[in-house]
Amino acid sequence: MKAVMLAAGVGSRLKRGDDAPPKILLEFGGESLLARHVALLRHVGIRELVLGVGHRADDIEAEIDRLDARDFVRTVTAPNYRRGAIQTLWALAGEFRQADEAVMLMDGDVLYDHRIATRMTEAAHAASFLIDRHLEEGDDPVKLCVRDDQIVDFHKRPHDLGDWRAEWIGFLRFSPEAARALPACIEPYVDAGEPEVIYEQPIRDLVVERLPGTFGYEDITGLPWIEIDFPEDLERASAEIQGLLQELPRCRPVSG
Numbered sequence: 297m298k299a300v301m302l303a304a305g306v307g308s309r310l311k312r313g314d315d316a317p318p319k320i321l322l323e324f325g326g327e328s329l330l331a332r333h334v335a336l337l338r339h340v341g342i343r344e345l346v347l348g349v350g351h352r353a354d355d356i357e358a359e360i361d362r363l364d365a366r367d368f369v370r371t372v373t374a375p376n377y378r379r380g381a382i383q384t385l386w387a388l389a390g391e392f393r394q395a396d397e398a399v400m401l402m403d404g405d406v407l408y409d410h411r412i413a414t415r416m417t418e419a420a421h422a423a424s425f426l427i428d429r430h431l432e433e434g435d436d437p438v439k440l441c442v443r444d445d446q447i448v449d450f451h452k453r454p455h456d457l458g459d460w461r462a463e464w465i466g467f468l469r470f471s472p473e474a475a476r477a478l479p480a481c482i483e484p485y486v487d488a489g490e491p492e493v494i495y496e497q498p499i500r501d502l503v504v505e506r507l508p509g510t511f512g513y514e515d516i517t518g519l520p521w522i523e524i525d526f527p528e529d530l531e532r533a534s535a536e537i538q539g540l541l542q543e544l545p546r547c548r549p550v551s552g
Contacts, residue, residue, distance in 0.1 A: 297417060299342045300391045301333065302495070303404035304350030304377035304384040309525050317355050319405040319524055320347075324538045329407060330356065334365050336413040339544055342400065345369045346391050348384040350377030382495040386479075386486045395475035398422065403466030407533050408521035409541050412467070415519075421512030422471035425450075427462040429517045436525070438464040438496050440513060447511055450500045465516065466523055468499070474510060478502055 307319040320330045337345055349356050349371045360369045374387035392399060400416055415426060425447075427440050441449040441458035449456040450464070470478065481498035503511045520540035522533050 297342055297398045297400060298391065298395075299333075299337050299345045299400040299402055300388050301345060301347050301402045301404045302381055302384050302388075303330075303347045303356065304353075304374045304387075305381060306351045306378070307405070310530060311527055315352075318349075318351050321355060321359055322405075322524065322530070322533075324407055324533060328359055329404065330359050330369075331363055332407070333402075333404070334363055334368060335544060336408075336410050338368060339410060340413045340417045342417070346388065347371045347404070348374050348377075348388045350374045350384065379491050380493070380495065382482065382485055382493055382498070385495045385498075386482050389479040389482060392470065392475040392478045395470070395472045397472055399470045399472075399475040401468045401470065403523060405524045406466050406521060407524065407537055407541075408465070409519050410544050411542065412465070412516050412519050412521055415514050415516055416467055416469055419469055419512070419514045421514075422469070423474045423507075423511045424469045425511060425513045426465050426467040426469075426516050427513050428465055428521070429460075429462045429515065431461060431463045438466075440464050442513070446509060447503055447513065450503055451496060452494060462513075462515070462517075464496075465521055471510070474502065474507060477506060481506060 303318060303320040306314055308314065321328045345368055347369060353373060360366060372388055374384040376383040425440050431437060435452055438452050439454050439461045440447060441454050441456055441461040443458040448458045481501045485493045485498055520537050522529055522537045524530050524533055
């Protein structure tokens, strides 16, 4: 299984200045988010991590070298990353278009427990969202809406709220078939040059309209994680979430 990660943005909502290092280089417990991603994804058997990079990409390249992770991490440059995350997703379209294995799509600015990484690789559905039912209402969280155990909407501002909804944590597993179908859903938005379209929109089109009933979900409620978008997220990540993370086991447990 391959992991594809969005890591190109400036992170302006953190209010650190436009020249601040990429969010994937934020440090917790003396190690960068990228270092954690590499360790956790290797632990659960991911064979390769592909990073979509843009803002201060040289800093990310230097961290990959520092981690001696060239055998695991590959970068793809998103030249139009300043026009939104959908441009980074488009730059990574080739990773999906030729998929012959499951592909994990991940936001790079998430601090999370290793048990969540395990849930990604061991999800019951071949195509599966990771969700947390502790949803904070508002326009920023991306919501997965479910009715009769079927996903009926997926968006920051969904039209169909379903019977219940949860927050998507930024991790999504694609089956090979679903991965190959994604680029055709992204392309019309990129061709139209709509800078306000969130990158979740073409995923919604795929899940709700093109391949309805194909995707499931994995509930990780209760496991520690946080997406770091705002200064208060960064403070909570350091003050609370970091201390809740389980230490990575020395070896991967053997199931069965």
